[in-house]
Amino acid sequence: MKKRKRPRLRRGWKVVLNFTLAAVLFVLFWGVLDYPLNSKVCNFRRAERMDWVGPSEIQRIGGGHFGVVGTYLDQVVIQTGRDNLDYWPRNPDSPTLTPLDGDILAVDVPEGNVRAELTLELSFYYYPALAGPEDVGPTYPSLERAAQDYDGKYRAEFWQNTYTVQGECLEEGGVIFPVSGQAGRDRRPLHEAASREGYLNPDLLWAQARMSAVFYGENGQELGRAELSTPEETGNAAG
């Protein structure tokens, strides 16, 4: 019996087949990597769509792989990972100060703003006996909370400091205040004052903070103000 010859694909079809297969495999591989896109904004938009949010108005494109911040309806939308978004309540009628793990970002800044200044009052209780030369040791927002940990064993003292931080106006519209760069021995509580956890959950609060940002126009006139305090002082998450 004569052996039948297998039909051979023409080269053009082979090229089409090869590229199609490669494309399918590429998409699968891209999917395994969770579909990374080519820019921070694209990744932020994808994270938004995955969370059924937005599109937000972008206020900051941060350093690192992620860190885009936007505003949408009554929330500030903060990207904390490729697909992870965090939310912070947005003030309806004034700029909102948003803690960003060591920095404070002001969003919805008044138009015409050229300079901004943040005044931050930080206070806490600490135990000098447990403090080191570079760190104040454990800190507490109140004497009662301090007493819960070392009742009677050590003597707690009050620490208070006021910082003035100049804002950096961002191209995207927000103003960033690099708060944690100001600190000395109180670096850790100051960093926590610029982190969201303590504002959203008072159990994670290790210091009291009250901050106020003032936004100035070209001629030095005041354009607006924004305030934020830790919950125990105002009773609200965001001031």
Added chain:
Amino acid sequence: MDQENWLDTAVSGIRFGPDRRAVREELEGHIEDKATDLMRIFPDIPDGEARERALAGMGDPEALKISLARVHKPWLGRLWVLSCLTLVPAAAVALVMVVALLVSLPDWEAREVIFGRRDTAWSREVLNRSRPATPDPNTVRVDDCLLTMERAWLVEGDSQGEGDTLQVELRLLSPRIWVEGHYFYTRVSAVDSLGNRYAAEEAWDWINRPKHWVSGSGSPPARSVLPRLFTERYILRVGGVDRQTEWVRLEYDWMGRSFSMTVDLKEAGI
């Protein structure tokens, strides 16, 4: 013109190297065949003359060069090489993915057990306590996504006062290859015909679980090695359902998106 020169001239119009070499070999074979035939027909003919005659019978190399150049387009050959070079690393990555998938299969099976599709003592026991409920027949649209309730069943509570648990399987269809709205299930709350409100998963934790609660999970089998493409399935559990409940409505309302879907429990009647 000797054989080598004839061959070089004939194939010199082919610009794609691998094709040029292949055609040259093929032509050389033809000449050899012709010369062998001549020597078989005329046994006294010397080898050199047989080759010369065979070469003469092949025609004008310049004319052949033009026709061969027309047939063998260089771009197609280069494209073919490029496609092979693209496919080889892609195939290598695919192979790694297949191996990783095989390694992750035990995890996949564990997830199937959780969804009660595997025949285990636990799943049989859960199924014995389950009755199918009537899922919402309507498909809801959120952004570009379509959400469909595929199945619903009521699982009888296994301890006093805990209430029954409604389990709902939802399918989300997304227009993009990554699944949009992937985390919606943490914000789904519920209300029932008795007026009970069920807290969404993001509003409670397992240590302080309320009496009426909603919890959910995606169903990403072996997610680390297989991407989600266009569709995703979710299981939502609504806990603390009273026996007299006639229906449970799932509700989502966050950032300007909202939908609701109702499960009819009258059929389930545990």
